[in-house]
Amino acid sequence: MKEKMLSFDDVKLIYHTVRGEVTATQNLTFTVDEGEFVAIIGPSGCGKSTLLSLAAGLLTPSEGKVFCRGTVGYMLQRDELFPWRTIEKNLYLPLEVKKQLSPETKERARALAEKYGLKEFLQSYPSQLSGGMRQRAALIRTLASEPDVLLLDEPFSALDYQTRLNVTRDVSMIIRSEGKTALLITHDISEAISLADRVIVLTNRPARVAHEHPLDFDGETDPLRRRENKQFSAWFELLWKELNA
Amino acid sequence: MKKDLKNYSKEHLLFLKKRKINLAIVWALRVGLLLFLLLFWELSTRLGWADPFLTSSPSRILNTIGALYQEGTLFYHIGVTLLETVAGFLVAVAAGCLIALAFWWSDLLRRVLEPYVVVLNALPKIALGPLIIIWFGTGSKAIVFMTIAVGLIVVIMHMLSAFLETDPNKILLLRSMGASKLQILRKLVIPSSLSAFISMLKVAVGMAWIGSIMGEYLVSRAGLGYLIVYGGQVFKLDLVMSATVILCVLAAAMYFLVVLLEKILVKNTDN
Ligand SMILES: Nc1ncnc2c1ncn2[C@@H]1O[C@H](COP(=O)(O)OP(=O)(O)OP(=O)(O)O)[C@@H](O)[C@H]1O
Numbered sequence A: 001m002k003e004k005m006l007s008f009d010d011v012k013l014i015y016h017t018v019r020g021e022v023t024a025t026q027n028l029t030f031t032v033d034e035g036e037f038v039a040i041i042g043p044s045g046c047g048k049s050t051l052l053s054l055a056a057g058l059l060t061p062s063e064g065k066v067f068c069r070g071t072v073g074y075m076l077q078r079d080e081l082f083p084w085r086t087i088e089k090n091l092y093l094p095l096e097v098k099k100q101l102s103p104e105t106k107e108r109a110r111a112l113a114e115k116y117g118l119k120e121f122l123q124s125y126p127s128q129l130s131g132g133m134r135q136r137a138a139l140i141r142t143l144a145s146e147p148d149v150l151l152l153d154e155p156f157s158a159l160d161y162q163t164r165l166n167v168t169r170d171v172s173m174i175i176r177s178e179g180k181t182a183l184l185i186t187h188d189i190s191e192a193i194s195l196a197d198r199v200i201v202l203t204n205r206p207a208r209v210a211h212e213h214p215l216d217f218d219g220e221t222d223p224l225r226r227r228e229n230k231q232f233s234a235w236f237e238l239l240w241k242e243l244n245a
Numbered sequence B: 001m002k003k004d005l006k007n008y009s010k011e012h013l014l015f016l017k018k019r020k021i022n023l024a025i026v027w028a029l030r031v032g033l034l035l036f037l038l039l040f041w042e043l044s045t046r047l048g049w050a051d052p053f054l055t056s057s058p059s060r061i062l063n064t065i066g067a068l069y070q071e072g073t074l075f076y077h078i079g080v081t082l083l084e085t086v087a088g089f090l091v092a093v094a095a096g097c098l099i100a101l102a103f104w105w106s107d108l109l110r111r112v113l114e115p116y117v118v119v120l121n122a123l124p125k126i127a128l129g130p131l132i133i134i135w136f137g138t139g140s141k142a143i144v145f146m147t148i149a150v151g152l153i154v155v156i157m158h159m160l161s162a163f164l165e166t167d168p169n170k171i172l173l174l175r176s177m178g179a180s181k182l183q184i185l186r187k188l189v190i191p192s193s194l195s196a197f198i199s200m201l202k203v204a205v206g207m208a209w210i211g212s213i214m215g216e217y218l219v220s221r222a223g224l225g226y227l228i229v230y231g232g233q234v235f236k237l238d239l240v241m242s243a244t245v246i247l248c249v250l251a252a253a254m255y256f257l258v259v260l261l262e263k264i265l266v267k268n269t270d271n
């Protein structure tokens, strides 16, 4: 029996602004198990980013409970590398913030970078890297502080198609080989299918779980191979229908 | 970079050479224009097209400056003005940045004081003249205060808008790492405002000169502004022109110091 890493229990979140209130999520309930890779798809503006902010504890639910075991690492649509820091210094950022900077943790961050092909860029500035490399650096930065849960908010959507396929594959490989629990937000159905162990489909705002599907490609986790699998198009059709219902 | 020179293609070497020539032409024209204007000025007074009593001339300016030097007052006046300007500039920049930081830190403070800042910004500082004289007397203190008054609000507004423009996604990222407000300030808000800081310095240098000369017009008994006012009163246009030329040189020098600082600070960011 795997342990629960993250759970939402009947969560409601209301944004209050001068112009009125917006209910972003309501009766939102789901869980993510340890080591699981869950993808969440939903119509645009339905409350997906809100869900991640709740998971990270940056927002407090108006009703219901959010539970997260351990620490989180956030990864956003754009890499958000700090342009005035070298890649190496960028990787140290979460360590600095958490006051965990030590020769060991630095060494660990550098080892991760080397393992995943960033070694030669450590002394470069972000502007000298390609978009794909930068996003990879952003992932290594997220991993540097060894978070228990990765929260990924459309991390590939700013990349062009070719880069995107490659970076998706790299990132998936890295996350799986590090054995991390991951919650991926995306509006790209095929990305969700090619990456996740389970896909959650949200309703229009206020977001609620509409459908949930465990995906089993006979243990295949390589996104590119999954795309060639014959189950792929069936899943795509189903999810597309559910998303546009 | 230089060691790769031989690896460049012929075309690139040609490109580099062309650029160099281009730059040389621009500089030659700049200097040429200056020389031409000076020459024209000098000749028109010599040939009687213009009255040197009203327009002065380069040679008369040089003589005046030489005379001031011989009297031993040249560097005294320069020193007085320079000290007032630099002191006012430094205080305005430091205080302005601190106040902008406080406004970034506390929403309440900012919202309460913003209208005051806007009104003070619109107020012509020269209107404060009489008050400043009464409060600070007619010495350097009053002039430094005027310099601060002219620069401070501009520094505050410039830096505050830079601080407030900090990328919200980067703030979100830091917050997800558990960063405190102080950490967000130190690791993100301040470094990302560096280029705004430099451009603010360039504006503030100009403001400081406006403030100090304005102050000297009002109250002083020494300094370049004083020389200009005095020269005007006794109709010594040579003195007015000389002080103005010295001011130009000093203002330019201070501006280039800022540019130099920019080169040093921005060197490492490559962005
Ligand atoms: N800080 C806020 N204050 C008020 N309303 C907000 C705030 N943040 C988001 N909203 C509103 O809440 C709703 C959900 O926003 P959210 O960003 O979570 O959606 P999303 O699914 O991530 O959208 P997208 O597909 O564009 O990324 C939107 O209607 C948005 O306008």
Ligand SMILES: [Mg+2]
Binding pocket: A048, A049, A050, A153
């Ligand atoms: Mg979003």
